[in-house]
Amino acid sequence: MDGKYSILLVEDEEHIAQGLTFNLEQEGYSVTHAPTGREALNALESRDFALLILDLMLPDMSGLDICRSARKRDDRLPILILTALGDETHRVAGLQHGADDYLTKPFSLAEFLLRVRRILERSTWYRPLPGSIYRFGPNTVNLQEQKAMTSQGEIELTEMEVRILRIFFSKAGEVLDRGELLESVWNLAPDTETRAPDNFIARLRKYFEADPAHPEFFLTVRGKGYRFENGEN
Amino acid sequence: MDGKYSILLVEDEEHIAQGLTFNLEQEGYSVTHAPTGREALNALESRDFALLILDLMLPDMSGLDICRSARKRDDRLPILILTALGDETHRVAGLQHGADDYLTKPFSLAEFLLRVRRILERSTWYRPLPGSIYRFGPNTVNLQEQKAMTSQGEIELTEMEVRILRIFFSKAGEVLDRGELLESVWNLAPDTETRAPDNFIARLRKYFEADPAHPEFFLTVRGKGYRFENGEN
DNA sequence: GCCGTTTGTAATAGTTGTGTAAAAATGCAA
DNA sequence: TTGCATTTTTACACAACTATTACAAACGGC
Numbered sequence: 001m002d003g004k005y006s007i008l009l010v011e012d013e014e015h016i017a018q019g020l021t022f023n024l025e026q027e028g029y030s031v032t033h034a035p036t037g038r039e040a041l042n043a044l045e046s047r048d049f050a051l052l053i054l055d056l057m058l059p060d061m062s063g064l065d066i067c068r069s070a071r072k073r074d075d076r077l078p079i080l081i082l083t084a085l086g087d088e089t090h091r092v093a094g095l096q097h098g099a100d101d102y103l104t105k106p107f108s109l110a111e112f113l114l115r116v117r118r119i120l121e122r123s124t125w126y127r128p129l130p131g132s133i134y135r136f137g138p139n140t141v142n143l144q145e146q147k148a149m150t151s152q153g154e155i156e157l158t159e160m161e162v163r164i165l166r167i168f169f170s171k172a173g174e175v176l177d178r179g180e181l182l183e184s185v186w187n188l189a190p191d192t193e194t195r196a197p198d199n200f201i202a203r204l205r206k207y208f209e210a211d212p213a214h215p216e217f218f219l220t221v222r223g224k225g226y227r228f229e230n231g232e233n
Numbered sequence: 234m235d236g237k238y239s240i241l242l243v244e245d246e247e248h249i250a251q252g253l254t255f256n257l258e259q260e261g262y263s264v265t266h267a268p269t270g271r272e273a274l275n276a277l278e279s280r281d282f283a284l285l286i287l288d289l290m291l292p293d294m295s296g297l298d299i300c301r302s303a304r305k306r307d308d309r310l311p312i313l314i315l316t317a318l319g320d321e322t323h324r325v326a327g328l329q330h331g332a333d334d335y336l337t338k339p340f341s342l343a344e345f346l347l348r349v350r351r352i353l354e355r356s357t358w359y360r361p362l363p364g365s366i367y368r369f370g371p372n373t374v375n376l377q378e379q380k381a382m383t384s385q386g387e388i389e390l391t392e393m394e395v396r397i398l399r400i401f402f403s404k405a406g407e408v409l410d411r412g413e414l415l416e417s418v419w420n421l422a423p424d425t426e427t428r429a430p431d432n433f434i435a436r437l438r439k440y441f442e443a444d445p446a447h448p449e450f451f452l453t454v455r456g457k458g459y460r461f462e463n464g465e466n
Numbered sequence: 467g468c469c470g471t472t473t474g475t476a477a478t479a480g481t482t483g484t485g486t487a488a489a490a491a492t493g494c495a496a
Numbered sequence: 497t498t499g500c501a502t503t504t505t506t507a508c509a510c511a512a513c514t515a516t517t518a519c520a521a522a523c524g525g526c
């Protein structure tokens with residue numbers, strides 16, 4: 001769960017896929033490649049992407065079907081169609097199916113990368129940055145906007161709270177010892193004597209736990225530290 | 234004020250301009266036509282548009298210059314470049330100057346209209362409809378006429394107040410840090426030491442909040458800056 | 467005089483420190 | 497093993513401190 005944009009590239013021609021993947025990763029994006037429609041749909045089911053790049057000519061199904069079902073799941077997912085079908089009918093059909101952009105092969109690599117960048121830049125204006133929304137149990141945390149929705153209503157988060165939550169979310173399931181927390185959140189030596197972390201844990205439990213005395217998300221690992229469980233794994 | 238999108242069309246060839254205007258109006262948009270760069274800049278100065286459609290080949294100046302200065306005024310104004318210069322260098326240059334899309338003449342009218350519609354649809358996700366009035370809670374703000382209706386009655390807004398409100402409205406929900414405000418409203422270095430923003434916030438809260446000490450719209454994010462919530466999202 | 471900025475001081479939110487209670491682990495004898 | 501005393505660790509309310517913000521009032525330019 002890093003800050004990189006994750007892109008799903010749906011393309012059956014292996015060498016084109018490799019070239020695009022290479023160049024997109026070069027730009028700092030994280031690319032998942034799906035060579036068939038089936039795999040594309042699976043990937044869309046299993047996780048969130050910041051952008052869908054779609055070849056229309058797939059062996060098993062029409063790209064437009066993928067386009068439609070992706071739109072249905074997430075009506076603001078940016079979609080870039082990339083195809084050899086360049087005539088007006090196809091372009092219009094693609095745009096009508098909800099694509100954000102439509103590039104015809106052969107296309108200029110520079111233009112392609114610019115359009116990708118432009119789409120992703122714009123998308124941050126209307127959808128949260130990848131990884132900035134986190135859900136567990138009845139809670140929804142928006143790290144970017146420093147607020148959270150809990151079963152008790154919406155609350156504002158402070159900077160420290162956000163920093164701690166960020167660490168916990170990124171290491172869900174792992175035990176975080178005091179020293180590690182002190183280093184990464186407080187920039188203190190790992191052996192500093194302070195109970196500041198305890199206090200924050202208590203606060204987080206008050207915010208997010210149904211019964212703070214018997215936490216199900218922010219767990220104590222006696223003698224070690226704390227462990228965050230998101231309730232899924 | 235109607236809900237129509239207003240488009241500024243910058244195009245020197247009269248018959249093309251007429252054709253596009255006709256078709257765009259057919260679609261329900263309100264079109265302003267500027268045949269020269271100078272007139273385009275004047276129009277951009279005098280009022281807000283939802284979209285700028287730009288021919289690059291103008292008699293008096295380069296379309297890219299217009300693109301740049303329009304971006305400077307409003308960094309989220311959608312721009313569609315429309316030109317006969319179709320080779321890669323020009324396309325890339327256009328996109329690099331901040332254009333949202335780039336269509337090469339001759340283009341398909343249907344595709345053009347679809348792309349316009351797509352851009353405008355997306356834009357409502359991240360910017361308030363220009364020229365329309367903005368509502369939050371019991372307040373109604375008209376940036377165009379620099380007036381606002383609050384629960385205490387109608388007030389006139391000063392230029393600075395309008396500039397700040399514009400930023401807050403267009404970034405509703407986001408945390409705006411001091412530096413960002415200083416840059417975009419005051420054109421100052423982001424690390425300038427001043428409390429001018431505080432004073433305006435205090436004023437806005439006095440205008441628009443039922444209880445300025447416990448704001449529900451203009452919120453403080455301690456250590457960061459401010460966040461405007463329109464009460465919907 | 468109107469607006470916008472600077473300045474000074476009060477108020478406040480957020481973080482950390484501290485004390486006490488509770489809980490868990492440990493030691494050890496039976 | 498079991499039971500009980502002892503020690504260690506954690507929970508968390510509250511106090512103390514500090515950096516940041518609120519805002520009135522004075523100031524200054526167009």
